[in-house]
Amino acid sequence: MNYSLSATSILVFLTGFSAFGQSGGSRDKGVHKKSPEATATAPAVSSGITVPSWLPPVTPYQPSATQLTDVTDTKLDVRFDYAHQYLLGTAVLTLHSHFYPQSVAVLDAKGFTIKSVQLLGGKTLTYKYDGRQLAINLDHAYAREQPYQLRITYVAKPNELPAGGSEAITSAKGLYFINPLGKEPNKPRQIWTQGETQSSSCWFPTIDQPNQRMTQEITLTVEDQFKTLSNGLLIGSKKNADGSRTDTWRQSLPAAPYLTMLAVGDFAVVADTWHGKAVEYYVEPKYKSTAKAVFGHTPEMLEFYSKKLGVEFPWEKYAQIAVRDYVSGAMENTTATVHGAAIQATRRELLDNTYETSESVIAHELFHHWFGDYVTCESWSNLPLNESFANYSQYLWAEHKYGADAAALVQQQDLAHYLEEAESKREPLIRYHYANREDMFDRHSYEKGGRVLHMLRKYVGDDAFFAALTHYLTHNKYSAVEISKLRTAFEETTGEDLQWFFDQWFMQRGHPELKISHTYTNGQVLLHVQQTQDTLFQPVFRLPVMVTVWQKEKPTEHRITITKADQTFSFLAADKPTMVKFDSESQLLAQLDEERSMEEIVFQFYHAQNYLQKHEALELLQNKTADFAVSGLMRNALLDNFFAVRRTALDHLRGYRGPSANAVRSEIQHLATADPSSAVRAQALVTLASFPTENYAATYQAALRDSSYVVEGAAIDALAKLPAVNARPQIAALESTPNSGLIVAIANYYAQRGSMEQYGWFLRRLPDLTDVDLYTYLQAFGAFMVQMPVIEREKGIHTLEALARTHPQYIVRLGAYRGLMTLAPSQPDLKSVLLDIKTKETDERLKAYYNLM
Numbered sequence: 001m002n003y004s005l006s007a008t009s010i011l012v013f014l015t016g017f018s019a020f021g022q023s024g025g026s027r028d029k030g031v032h033k034k035s036p037e038a039t040a041t042a043p044a045v046s047s048g049i050t051v052p053s054w055l056p057p058v059t060p061y062q063p064s065a066t067q068l069t070d071v072t073d074t075k076l077d078v079r080f081d082y083a084h085q086y087l088l089g090t091a092v093l094t095l096h097s098h099f100y101p102q103s104v105a106v107l108d109a110k111g112f113t114i115k116s117v118q119l120l121g122g123k124t125l126t127y128k129y130d131g132r133q134l135a136i137n138l139d140h141a142y143a144r145e146q147p148y149q150l151r152i153t154y155v156a157k158p159n160e161l162p163a164g165g166s167e168a169i170t171s172a173k174g175l176y177f178i179n180p181l182g183k184e185p186n187k188p189r190q191i192w193t194q195g196e197t198q199s200s201s202c203w204f205p206t207i208d209q210p211n212q213r214m215t216q217e218i219t220l221t222v223e224d225q226f227k228t229l230s231n232g233l234l235i236g237s238k239k240n241a242d243g244s245r246t247d248t249w250r251q252s253l254p255a256a257p258y259l260t261m262l263a264v265g266d267f268a269v270v271a272d273t274w275h276g277k278a279v280e281y282y283v284e285p286k287y288k289s290t291a292k293a294v295f296g297h298t299p300e301m302l303e304f305y306s307k308k309l310g311v312e313f314p315w316e317k318y319a320q321i322a323v324r325d326y327v328s329g330a331m332e333n334t335t336a337t338v339h340g341a342a343i344q345a346t347r348r349e350l351l352d353n354t355y356e357t358s359e360s361v362i363a364h365e366l367f368h369h370w371f372g373d374y375v376t377c378e379s380w381s382n383l384p385l386n387e388s389f390a391n392y393s394q395y396l397w398a399e400h401k402y403g404a405d406a407a408a409l410v411q412q413q414d415l416a417h418y419l420e421e422a423e424s425k426r427e428p429l430i431r432y433h434y435a436n437r438e439d440m441f442d443r444h445s446y447e448k449g450g451r452v453l454h455m456l457r458k459y460v461g462d463d464a465f466f467a468a469l470t471h472y473l474t475h476n477k478y479s480a481v482e483i484s485k486l487r488t489a490f491e492e493t494t495g496e497d498l499q500w501f502f503d504q505w506f507m508q509r510g511h512p513e514l515k516i517s518h519t520y521t522n523g524q525v526l527l528h529v530q531q532t533q534d535t536l537f538q539p540v541f542r543l544p545v546m547v548t549v550w551q552k553e554k555p556t557e558h559r560i561t562i563t564k565a566d567q568t569f570s571f572l573a574a575d576k577p578t579m580v581k582f583d584s585e586s587q588l589l590a591q592l593d594e595e596r597s598m599e600e601i602v603f604q605f606y607h608a609q610n611y612l613q614k615h616e617a618l619e620l621l622q623n624k625t626a627d628f629a630v631s632g633l634m635r636n637a638l639l640d641n642f643f644a645v646r647r648t649a650l651d652h653l654r655g656y657r658g659p660s661a662n663a664v665r666s667e668i669q670h671l672a673t674a675d676p677s678s679a680v681r682a683q684a685l686v687t688l689a690s691f692p693t694e695n696y697a698a699t700y701q702a703a704l705r706d707s708s709y710v711v712e713g714a715a716i717d718a719l720a721k722l723p724a725v726n727a728r729p730q731i732a733a734l735e736s737t738p739n740s741g742l743i744v745a746i747a748n749y750y751a752q753r754g755s756m757e758q759y760g761w762f763l764r765r766l767p768d769l770t771d772v773d774l775y776t777y778l779q780a781f782g783a784f785m786v787q788m789p790v791i792e793r794e795k796g797i798h799t800l801e802a803l804a805r806t807h808p809q810y811i812v813r814l815g816a817y818r819g820l821m822t823l824a825p826s827q828p829d830l831k832s833v834l835l836d837i838k839t840k841e842t843d844e845r846l847k848a849y850y851n852l853m
Contacts, residue, residue: 001196001368001387002329002361003169003441052534054426059435064379064482065209067098069105071257072147074214076204079221079244080191080264082180087156091205092120096147103141105150108201108208109134110174113155120149134205156203165843166438169194170809171327174202178265178324186767188284189226190265192323192338194331195258197380197437206257211378211480213254218262221246227267229282231260231335233316251335253315254478256376261333263321274299274318282321287344294345294358295320297401301366304400305393310470314374314477320362325771325808330361332368332390339365342740342770349739352678352710355402356409360394367393375473378480380437384429384506385486387441388449395450405642408586408611411454414447415589419511426509426538430483451589452505458587459501459544460494468493483507500542505589510538512588517595518580525549525577527569529562532593540565548584549577550607557584579603586612596620602629605637614645622652631658638667643677650683654690665691672699678708685711689718697725704730709737713745720749728753735761740773747780754784756792763799775815778803782819786826797823801833810843817850 073094078087095105110132117125117136127136134152142148156175164172171194178190193203201208218230224245228234232251239245249262268288272279272295279298281291298318306312319336326340343358353359371389391414399407421443429449434440457465472489487502513533519526527547531540543562548555549571560569579600582592596604598621605617618637624630634656637649650671656664665688672684685703688696696718703715704727712734719727731749734742743765750758762781769777778800785793797820804816817837824830838850 001169001331001441002364002390003446049536052426052537054422054424055537056425056427059433061433062379062381062437063432064381065207065211067209067211068100069095069102069207070098071095071107071207071212071214072254073216074204074206074257074260075217075219077219077221078204078262080177082177082189084157085159085177085180087158087175087203089154089156089204091150091152091154093150093152093205094147095150097142097144099144101141101143103138105136105138106207107134107136107152107205108132108198109152109154109205110199110202111157111161112205113157115153115155116151117153118151120151125150152205154205158202161202165327165810166436166441169196169328169438169441170811172197172199172202174199176325176327184767187324188266190263190323192263192265192321192326193261194327194338195260195333196331197258200257200260204260206260208257210256210258210376210380212257213376213478213480214257215250215252215254216260217248217250218260219246219248220262220264222264225266226264227269227282229261229263229267229319229321229336231255231333233278251316253334255334255373256480259332259334259373261331261336261338263323263336263338265323267321270295272296272299274302275312277313278317278319280317280319282319283344284322284341287322287346290345290347290350293347293350294343294353295362297359298362298366300401301363301397304397305367305370308396308400308466309370309473310466311370311374311473311477313369315369318366318369320365327809330365332365332372334369334373337365346738348707349709351708354679355398355406356413360397360410363393363397364390367396370473374478375476376480378482380440381432381434382430382482383440384445384449385481385483387445388429388453391446391450392453395454405611405644409644411451411586412612412615414450417446418443418448418451418589419591422511426511428509429506448511448589455505455587455589456490456501458585460490460496464490464494504539504541508539510534512541512543512590513593514582514590515593515595516582518577520573520576523572523574525571525573525580527560527571527580527582529567529569529582531562531565535565543588543590545583545588546585547571548581548609549573550579550581550603551575551577553607555584555607555609579607581613584609584613586610586616598624598627598630602633605633611642611644614640615648618645618648618652625653625656625658628659631660631664635660635664635667638671643675643680646671646675646677646680647683650680650687654687656691665694669696669699672696673702678706678710681706681708682710682714685714685718689721692721695722697722697727700725701727701730704734709739709742713742716742716745716749720752723753735765738768740769743769744773744776744780747777747784751780751783754787756788758784759788759792759796763795766799771809771812774803774809774812778812778815778819779822780819782822785823790827793823793827797827797830801837804837805840810846813841813843814846814849817846821853 071093075092076089078089080087114129117127119125119139123139125136127134158173158175161173175193179187182189198208200206216231220228221244222228224239224243228247230249232249234247235250236248267282268285270281270288270291281295283291302313315335317335320339322339322341322344324341330337330339345353368390372386377383377385395407395410398410427444429444468490471493472486476485483506487498490498510533512531515530515532517528545560547558547560551573558571582594601617601620605614608614621630625634634649634653637645640646653668668684668687672681672688675681700715700718703711706712716731719725731746734746737743762784785796800816800819804813804820807813820830820834824834841847841850
């Protein structure tokens with residue numbers, strides 16, 4: 001699963017709210033996690049001790065699901081009632097008792113109408129059904145070696161289920177009808193499913209737990225013009241007399257129920273191949289010509305990961321499909337990954353695509369087919385065994401395909417995302433206490449986990465790291481596991497007891513906060529390292545790390561291991577060092593306060609061994625650009641070969657008033673028009689706009705004709721800050737753009753510089769935006785209407801109110817609510833509307849935000 005960070009970040013930024021779970025870990029290697037007593041709850045806090053704000057509340061222990069019955073095969077025959085948004089299904093399940101004989105089979109089946117339950121062969125069985133679980137009375141107690149089959153006829157009614165969802169997965173209906181009656185002219189009719197975490201049971205009866213594993217066969221009857229997709233291979237397709245078509249998909253390798261999927265719609269299918277296996281891309285027909293440009297690295301990824309892991313991609317095929325109104329970022333359903341529609345791109349939009357965006361998501365979901373699908377976490381408490389690896393695959397792909405700088409940029413972003421979350425939440429990676437299983441889908445399980453795996457790789461070495469992963473995968477294939485299996489694989493590979501590493505990084509919360517200083521005396525460099533984190537609630541970390549001592553142009557590396565809260569290390573050095581660099585490999589997951597002179601930091605930039613050292617120098621010197629050496633460094637950075645260095649330097653040159661100011665601004669202006677990276681050109685425009693006394697209107701207007709949508713958007717934002725420049729005719733010429741991000745930029749411009757003429761445009765473009773872009777657009781719409789007479793606002797207000805009350809995505813409801821809030825000071829009657837919306841909202845995330853207002 002790749003969740004939408006942008007939507008999550010918006011709400012976290014606005015509210016600081018989250019329902020965070022409590023967890024802890026055992027330090028005793030022999031303790032098995034299934035004992036609640038072996039897992040720490042919130043520490044007892046005596047009076048006078050300040051409890052950190054990030055310490056989560058006490059939450060329940062969450063054991064792995066007890067396996068009384070196992071489902072080993074599922075056969076479904078389904079068709080659809082579009083008018084009611086129902087699935088009409090017949091399920092034939094093959095089950096057996098896990099160990100103890102069972103006379104009752106309990107299945108998850110949410111919101112169904114049950115028509116009949118029979119043993120295969122015809123005997124009708126009695127059952128109890130509470131709307132969530134179906135308890136079937138078997139004809140006798142079945143021993144574990146005695147399989148049996150149940151035939152269940154049912155109607156699934158996903159839209160009648162209570163509202164659910166989380167920040168990561170915004171809805172939990174399992175089955176979704178998109179534009180089912182065809183009444184939305186700009187949206188295709190589609191059906192698709194989303195099973196993680198436990199929503200497959202919203203559309204077929206199963207035991208909806210990650211420690212179950214089944215083969216499957218799904219038969220779908222659909223309108224003949226539609227394509228279908230499901231797990232495994234298409235083994236049959238026949239046209240029916242009524243004009244429909246019936247397709248049958250079979251997956252012969254077992255996978256967890258949450259990885260089951262189906263999709264129906266008008267898709268173009270673009271074929272690729274790898275090692276004789278089908279590789280397919282399902283996209284809306286208008287994107288057929290660019291599907292390979294978006295997904296075309298998939299065969300190379302399959303080859304790279306198969307060789308790197310020592311386990312060839314095991315599944316029958318690999319398909320990827322882009323669907324409308326998806327409820328998360330993407331999902332690794334076995335053999336058939338689902339992406340949100342935003343991954344599709346026109347040729348022009350592809351100019352702004354980088355490995356940081358869609359390509360990293362493609363890599364992430366593919367890697368799950370080893371970590372998550374082939375070997376699955378046995379419980380959601382062990383989710384990092386799925387998600388940390390998928391996160392780290394993004395680093396591995398960037399490193400392989402684009403080089404060390406690109407991989408380091410992935411590292412930098414991951415660390416920043418985790419540390420942002422750590423301000424309000426610190427949990428162990430493996431946590432057996434949480435309030436809601438979807439609390440596990442956070443920046444700990446993803447970004448922190450990926451960085452922890454990188455540290456493990458650096459500690460044991462590349463050969464051992466990938467050999468251990470081969471061991472883990474081959475010994476645990478087609479099974480569900482817990483964290484001890486990964487530790488065992490590494491210990492058996494390396495011959496070293498690694499409990500210390502797994503305990504501090506997987507089982508305990510927090511991260512090291514280090515204060516580092518150095519002195520030189522009597523031919524020795526003394527390096528002083530203090531761990532300043534709160535060690536009442538976090539451990540004192542053991543940290544193997546590299547220190548590089550530079551003497552003039554010569555570096556000498558020293559590997560040290562920090563084991564105490566306060567420790568000093570000494571290194572021989574004939575002369576006073578030019579620079580001492582702690583963690584010179586930039587591999588620690590930590591917050592560093594490293595004392596260095598400005599001269600050392602400048603030296604670091606010019607002698608950087610990796611992108612992260614350059615970026616760190618730029619960050620530390622951003623407020624010292626009046627200095628000649630720093631000014632020269634920033635100008636040098638504008639010429640760097642790596643786009644992210646140029647982009648960062650441009651960001652730090654906003655409002656520059658240092659030496660050679662005219663020359664620097666001229667260089668920035670050149671980058672705005674000539675840099676090969678659209679991200680750099682856009683940042684250059686932002687930086688130019690930070691000089692209010694300079695007139696770069698001609699540059700901005702020229703950028704309105706840039707090949708990049710991102711650059712055009714930055715130009716529009718810059719022009720909005722120039723009230724004396726009438727750019728409205730040029731911006732009006734862009735009003736019909738198909739690009740959602742550019743529509744938002746135009747909306748923001750009109751919110752400041754618009755007139756009644758654009759009212760209809762705001763209403764007309766509403767269906768054309770992604771949900772995340774709608775969040776911003778609706779607020780711009782509210783700001784735009786402030787300029788209008790109250791009597792003219794009625795239609796717009798009704799539109800915002802309807803979206804705030806009924807839109808299925810919480811982020812859109814929030815955007816509409818904020819749009820109405822913008823209008824409220826000038827329209828007092830909206831106060832009661834806002835109060836009513838707040839009172840009737842059922843989503844806990846939004847309720848928390850509204851209660852802060």
